[in-house]
Amino acid sequence: MTEQLKLKFTERIVELQKRIGAIHRDFADGRDSDWSEQAGERENEEVLNALESEAKVEIQHLSNAITRMENGSYGVCQTCGEDISPQRLQVQPVAEHCIVCAK
Numbered sequence: 001m002t003e004q005l006k007l008k009f010t011e012r013i014v015e016l017q018k019r020i021g022a023i024h025r026d027f028a029d030g031r032d033s034d035w036s037e038q039a040g041e042r043e044n045e046e047v048l049n050a051l052e053s054e055a056k057v058e059i060q061h062l063s064n065a066i067t068r069m070e071n072g073s074y075g076v077c078q079t080c081g082e083d084i085s086p087q088r089l090q091v092q093p094v095a096e097h098c099i100v101c102a103k
């Protein structure tokens with residue numbers, strides 16, 4: 001079951017990395033636009049930047065979860081050491097803390 005989840009996480013990481021790659025291509029394409037579009041470009045860049053850091057944070061969480069699967073601490077709260085409830089993991093598979101410590 002964990003293996004399946006690990007595969008899912010790995011696939012998600014690949015997908016996110018592709019997205020980051022696409023964002024970088026968008027940046028490169030946007031460079032030669034004329035002046036009238038510059039303001040819009042800058043706003044666009046901010047959005048792309050936000051998307052990129054979001055994707056990077058998610059990759060970090062996913063790879064942390066994979067590491068925890070490998071060392072057997074996946075599903076265990078990183079603060080109190082209690083098991084994280086399956087319901088919580090279902091909603092948030094990369095959760096590092098139980099519902100009590102997350103608050």
Ligand SMILES: [Zn+2]
Nearest residue numbers: 077080098101
């Ligand atoms: Zn806890």
